Amino acid sequence: MLEVFTWLADWLVYGVAGLNPESKLGTSLHFFVEDTTKIFALLVVMIYVIALMRASLDLERVRHYIQQKNRFAGYGLGAGFGAITPFCSCSSIPLFLGFTSAGIPLGITMAFLFTSPIINEVAVIMLWSLLGWEFTLVYIAIGMGVGIGGGMILDALKGERWLKDFAAKAYQQAAEAPLSDEPAPEAPTLTMKDRHTFAWNELKEIVERIWKWVIIGVGLGAALHGFVPDGWFADNLGSGQWWNVPVAVLAGLPLYSNATGVIPVMESLILKGLPVGTTLAFCMSTVAASFPEFIMLKQVMKWRLLAIIFVILLVNFMIVGWVINLLSPWLFSGFH
Amino acid sequence: MKKIEVLGTGCKKCVTTAEQIESVAGKLGIEIEVEKVTDPAAIMGYKVMSTPAVAIDGKLVHSGSVPDSGKIEAMLKA
Numbered sequence: 089m090l091e092v093f094t095w096l097a098d099w100l101v102y103g104v105a106g107l108n109p110e111s112k113l114g115t116s117l118h119f120f121v122e123d124t125t126k127i128f129a130l131l132v133v134m135i136y137v138i139a140l141m142r143a144s145l146d147l148e149r150v151r152h153y154i155q156q157k158n159r160f161a162g163y164g165l166g167a168g169f170g171a172i173t174p175f176c177s178c179s180s181i182p183l184f185l186g187f188t189s190a191g192i193p194l195g196i197t198m199a200f201l202f203t204s205p206i207i208n209e210v211a212v213i214m215l216w217s218l219l220g221w222e223f224t225l226v227y228i229a230i231g232m233g234v235g236i237g238g239g240m241i242l243d244a245l246k247g248e249r250w251l252k253d254f255a256a257k258a259y260q261q262a263a264e265a266p267l268s269d270e271p272a273p274e275a276p277t278l279t280m281k282d283r284h285t286f287a288w289n290e291l292k293e294i295v296e297r298i299w300k301w302v303i304i305g306v307g308l309g310a311a312l313h314g315f316v317p318d319g320w321f322a323d324n325l326g327s328g329q330w331w332n333v334p335v336a337v338l339a340g341l342p343l344y345s346n347a348t349g350v351i352p353v354m355e356s357l358i359l360k361g362l363p364v365g366t367t368l369a370f371c372m373s374t375v376a377a378s379f380p381e382f383i384m385l386k387q388v389m390k391w392r393l394l395a396i397i398f399v400i401l402l403v404n405f406m407i408v409g410w411v412i413n414l415l416s417p418w419l420f421s422g423f424h
Numbered sequence: 425m426k427k428i429e430v431l432g433t434g435c436k437k438c439v440t441t442a443e444q445i446e447s448v449a450g451k452l453g454i455e456i457e458v459e460k461v462t463d464p465a466a467i468m469g470y471k472v473m474s475t476p477a478v479a480i481d482g483k484l485v486h487s488g489s490v491p492d493s494g495k496i497e498a499m500l501k502a
Contacts, residue, residue, distance in 0.1 A: 146488070147473040179475050181433045181464050186473035254465045289489075384433070387464045 090126060090217060097122035116314025123306045123352055126217055128299075134213045135294050139287035144278055145173065147183065151190055159193065166196040167235035170203035171228070180204075180381065184388055188255055191262030194248045198397065199239030205376050206231035210298060211347035218355045223364075226412070226419060230368065234376070234404045241400050250393035301349035309352035312360060321362040333409035336366045337402055340373030347375050364416045369409030376401060426456045426500070427482075431467045432475035434460075441476040441490050448496040456500070 097118045101107050107114035150169045154162055180201055187197040207228055215224040248259055278286075350371050357367045382394055389397075412419070428445055432438030442458050449456045461467060461479075470477065470484050477487035478499065485499045 151473070179433075179473070182431075182467050182473050182475050182477075185464055185468040186471065189468055189471075254468075258468065387433070 093122050093126040093129070096125055112314040114314075116310045119313045119356075120306055120310035123218065123309065123355075124302060127214055127302055127306065127352075130213050130217055131210060131295065131298075131302075132291065135209060136287050136291045138209045139290035140283050142172070143283040143286040147173065147186065151187060151192065154187075154192055154196060155190055159196070162193065162196040163199050163236045163239050164232075166192075166199035166239060167203040167232045170200035170235060171207035171231065173200075173204070181384060181387055184385070185255060185258070188251070188388075189258035189262055191259065191265070193243055194251070194259070195239035195241075195243030197239075198242055198247075199235040202238045202376060202401070203231055203235030205381075206234065206347065206372060208347065210294065211351060214348065214351045218351060219358070222419070227368070230372070230408050230412070234372065234401070234408065238397070238400050238404055242397065245396065247393055247396060250390040250396075252388050252390060255388045298346070298348045301346055302352075305345070305349035305352040309354075309356040312353065312356035316356075316360055319361050321357070321360055330410065332363070332366045333369050333406050333413070336370035336409065337373045337405045340370045340405075341402075343374045345374050347371075350374050363413045364419075365409040365412030365414070368412055369405045372405045372408060373402070376405075426454065426480055428456050428458045429461045429479040429482075430458060431461045431470060431472055431477040431479060431487075433464065433467070434462050435475070437490050438476040441478065444490065444493065445478070445496055445500075448493050449500055452497065452500060454500050 100121055101114060101118045102109050105117070107117060109115070109118070150173060154165050154169065157165055184197055184201065187200070188194070212224060212228065215227055248256060251259065354367050354371050357370070358364055382398065385394060385397075430438055430442045430445070432441070438460060442460055445456070446458055467475070467477075470479055472484065472487050474488035476490060478485055478491065480499060480502075485502075486495065491499070
């Protein structure tokens with residue numbers, strides 16, 4: 089079904105514009121047209137459909153659900169809900185405080201916040217269409233793993249010691265109070281029309297927020313695709329030496345993008361022969377460790393905790409890079 | 425005079441919410457005073473998890489989205 093977009097790009101770039109399929113400009117432009125049309129078409133349909141389904145999911149109910157579970161299930165649930173809950177980074181502080189003041193351990197709340205930028209429906213749709221389902225599943229597993237692992241380490245270190253005082257106090261009060269057996273907040277009853285309104289608003293809002301990222305991301309990906317010779321990474325970086333991974337993580341740090349912008353770039357990097365693990369490490373570092381978001385967390389955390397979280401994330405990304413590079417001959421046999 | 429607080433850590437949607445409320449109130453001829461609350465501790469005090477949220481005279485009336493003009497009208501008249 090997705091070949092339609094290849095045909096469209098063939099027709100527009102080689103037919104209407106008359107570019108040579110062998111030329112750098114021709115290949116780049118073809119990549120750009122094919123990927124942007126494909127991504128936008130899929131996004132519009134899928135965001136709407138998914139929003140219809142999750143119109144009744146709200147944070148109060150998610151919180152109640154996590155609160156009732158034991159701690160170890162909690163990490164998985166935190167990361168899982170982080171992946172599926174619609175969530176804008178400007179809500180991270182109220183969410184953080186809402187969870188903390190309900191006595192949910194710091195590590196579980198952070199599992200939610202770590203996973204949230206890495207996995208969302210837009211990222212999954214793009215990965216699936218550009219890199220296939222095997223890669224998408226590995227990506228989801230890694231995103232969840234980074235969240236769960238990061239959260240567990242934070243709790244093992246007793247990170248809540250370094251919350252800002254008002255947040256630490258709220259947490260302590262809630263943790264000491266007996267678990268309330270309040271019933272779960274009721275699911276709102278929604279008519280089909282309510283769901284449609286919700287989904288339509290979501291669609292408008294998400295597309296408005298990400299369209300630039302798609303264009304920039306695919307544009308960069310297209311440029312890489314057309315102008316960087318095949319095998320360039322292998323020739324210049326060596327293929328898969330261990331130090332490539334930390335370098336990729338550090339290189340991703342100052343770049344601030346969301347998953348939408350970085351996925352088309354990933355596609356090109358992998359096609360040009362950058363090892364998959366190294367590429368993923370770079371991508372995660374760009375998406376999940378961004379300075380603007382860290383500065384936001386400063387409102388509820390002391391510097392020490394921020395620094396610890398930062399280091400945990402970086403180390404996690406490096407481990408992801410190394411492990412995936414090691415496993416990739418088995419994981420992606422059909423890929424190269 | 426109603427005191428309206430728009431709760432949120434300062435994203436664009438909170439600004440939009442405040443503007444919308446002012447414009448609806450202007451149309452209805454209701455006198456209000458709008459304040460944007462960005463202090464995390466104050467937001468926590470209202471037990472709000474999704475912003476933007478709106479409180480009128482200290483009572484939370486809306487959270488999680490930019491309210492549409494119909495909802496704003498209902499809030500202001502209540």
